[in-house]
Amino acid sequence: MSLDLFAEDDLQQPTRVERISEQAFVLRGHALPQVDELLTALANILNCAPLRQMQTPAGFALSARLSSCGDWGWYTDRNGYRYSATDPLTAQPWPAMPVAFLALARAAASTAGFEDFVPDACLINAYAPGAKMSLHQDKDERSCTAPIVSVSLGLPAVFQFGGFQRNAPAQRVSLFHGDIVVWGGVDRLRYHGVLPIQPGHHPLLGEQRINLTLRKAR
Ligand code: MD3
Ligand code: FE
Numbered sequence: 001m002s003l004d005l006f007a008e009d010d011l012q013q014p015t016r017v018e019r020i021s022e023q024a025f026v027l028r029g030h031a032l033p034q035v036d037e038l039l040t041a042l043a044n045i046l047n048c049a050p051l052r053q054m055q056t057p058a059g060f061a062l063s064a065r066l067s068s069c070g071d072w073g074w075y076t077d078r079n080g081y082r083y084s085a086t087d088p089l090t091a092q093p094w095p096a097m098p099v100a101f102l103a104l105a106r107a108a109a110s111t112a113g114f115e116d117f118v119p120d121a122c123l124i125n126a127y128a129p130g131a132k133m134s135l136h137q138d139k140d141e142r143s144c145t146a147p148i149v150s151v152s153l154g155l156p157a158v159f160q161f162g163g164f165q166r167n168a169p170a171q172r173v174s175l176f177h178g179d180i181v182v183w184g185g186v187d188r189l190r191y192h193g194v195l196p197i198q199p200g201h202h203p204l205l206g207e208q209r210i211n212l213t214l215r216k217a218r
Pocket of ligand 2: 136137138192
């Protein structure tokens with residue numbers, strides 16, 4: 001009898017919180033109720049600030065295509081990488097951060113124990129099959145107390161959650177459509193990356209994975 005009741009609870013709550021480190025959490029499926037709203041807002045953003053291929057200062061192309069919204073957008077080219085208030089492609093301010101992004105990021109951060117998160121930048125990474133992101137640290141943000149919230153959409157990915165030096169061993173965690181990762185505090189400066197995306201087709205997003213990372217840049 002009680003087993004049946006628990007089974008029913010599980011069906012009503014398909015979301016879970018997985019702790020992958022002291023202050024890093026995967027919130028399984030927590031973006032699913034907002035996906036339509038997120039994708040509508042995203043389409044408007046990408047209409048004004050299109051995804052583009054970027055180059056590292058050393059001249060290598062990033063395999064994910066990037067854009068941004070919010071007060072600050074991140075980009076890299078042969079001159080270096082930085083946060084900027086204007087999109088160098090359009091010479092316009094980055095599109096405004098949608099309220100749906102702000103609300104979801106705030107709720108997710110709170111679930112992970114970070115209260116009153118107000119991101120001022122959202123990086124948008126679009127991965128086609130084969131695209132990856134090498135191990136790196138997110139250290140261009142001035143605020144080291146604010147967490148980062150990442151929303152995965154579309155094709156699944158295997159992300160690498162490493163240590164505080166590039167060569168430290170990394171855990172591998174699969175991320176699926178609708179999953180949110182929140183990390184901050186003592187885990188804020190961990191190396192992390194994404195293994196090459198495997199070919200596949202997602203019913204809403206087709207042959208791609210989109211990741212939103214919400215940050216406090218200033
Ligand atoms: C950081 N994006 O934009 S976010 C980035 O999926 C970036 O597009 C990746 O890294 C992406 O800077 C990864 C997810 C993530 C997950 C776990 C982490 C980032 C993490 C653990 C520690 C630090
Ligand atoms: Fe990163």
